[in-house]
Amino acid sequence: MIELRNVSKIYPNGTIALDKVNLKFNKGDFVILMGESGAGKTTLLKVIRGDEEPTEGEVLFENENVLKYNKTLLRRKIGFAFQDLTLIEDRTVFDNVSLPLQFKGVGFKEIHNKVEGALSEVRLRDKMYKLVKELSYGEKQRVSIARALIYEPEVLLLDEPTGNLDIDTARAVLNFVEALNERGTTVIMSTHHLIEFGNKPKGIIKIKKGRIVGKEYV
């Protein structure tokens, strides 16, 4: 489904974020990316989604180079929740979470039900009509996760989704992600909490200084 072939990413300041990475993800995978801060996890996720262009190598999605793939379609198929949140601060939580359903033309009632459901999962149901700018960073992160989960994309990329969440909320979010995975969504997630919570990923990839240093598949 997703294949990285000899992918390297060197930023203009000379930082090597990814160094000849070769990886393959199949449909329905639940893979954890583990590594220290600055190891290249976020860059790897962004490269998969076509948000960052590799300096070398290529990323294939459904056997097509992501850079040549229809960008709108690719972004609809690959959902994300990154640390830079990408929310519209002066809109309500409801507006932000419902956006992916709005441009798909889903009806009012269905949108309302789905948003309510997703916000309940991330424990933000009571803040549905608050402006995003009035929320804390952790709450904003949950809004971002709710938006990524709401339209059930084919692939879900999550960058440290539980980093700023309390244990109960983190567990609820991860359970929801696991339920999505069981329904067929491929999940690639960078985190180091998962194992502590007892969830069992289908694969763990260890990354250090942009290189893949270990792969474990269940």
Add this chain to the structure above:
Amino acid sequence: MYRILYILRHTLLVLKETKKIAIITVLSLLVGMVALGSTYIIGTKLFQSSLSLKEKVRIVVFFKQNLNSTDLDSTISTISAIDGVKHVTVTTPDQAKEEFTKIFPQYKGILDSLNKNPLPYSATVELSDITLGRRISDIIKDLQTVDVVVFSEDTANKINDLIKVVYLIFVSVMLAVLAEFIFTVQNTTTLLLDYRRNDIRVLRLIGADATFTFLPFILIVVVLNLLSWWISYYLLDKVNALSSGIVQSIIPYATVSNNINFSLTLFYILAFSVFSSLIGSLISISRFRNVK
């Protein structure tokens, strides 16, 4: 169906969030529309009125005394046939006397006391092209039945120059106002897009298509144009009412024409404004398509 409603909702939300920019845009567009409309209304009237001065430039021909009607008819036919002559009006000695006594009633007694009317036949020659006036006047002078020809070349040349200057000023100001208008529209659209750059970035990142992302901005520009046009209607109506007086004060001897179709002018301004706004928006949007 739902998509259209969501797009309209986004349009309203963006409009609500960009109130200040919307007000500035409306004002800029209003200034542009009023400048464009005023220039068109006053410029057209000024140009049409300056053209009316042309008709006031004529050649006056005084024939020799005791001219018989056969010679008069033949001379008039000759003058009428000259290239550049539009129309010839003959004044008989009796008509001339009547007009003279109307203007100078104090000389009526003297004229009546004479045995014979001393005024000759005369003709007023209207020209289709005042630049040919000198040549026509020379041809008429050479006719044997003609005594005196009066043609003020200086006045004709001045009027001709005035028309050229008015035309040049009119066209230059129109072009300058058009350029300012397009510049304003494009800048305000860019300002609007730049202000909501984060929305565009977020929408693009989560997979919104170009229509969903950018149509609200185009709709806003159209709405702001309509709003400006509605206000400009009242201002331009005042300008239209005052314009005849302004033109008359600039060219006092001209006949001020009122041939402007005000509704059509307003429609053209709206059409032009919306068209240039859409072009301006699309140029601006093309810069924001791949915003990161």
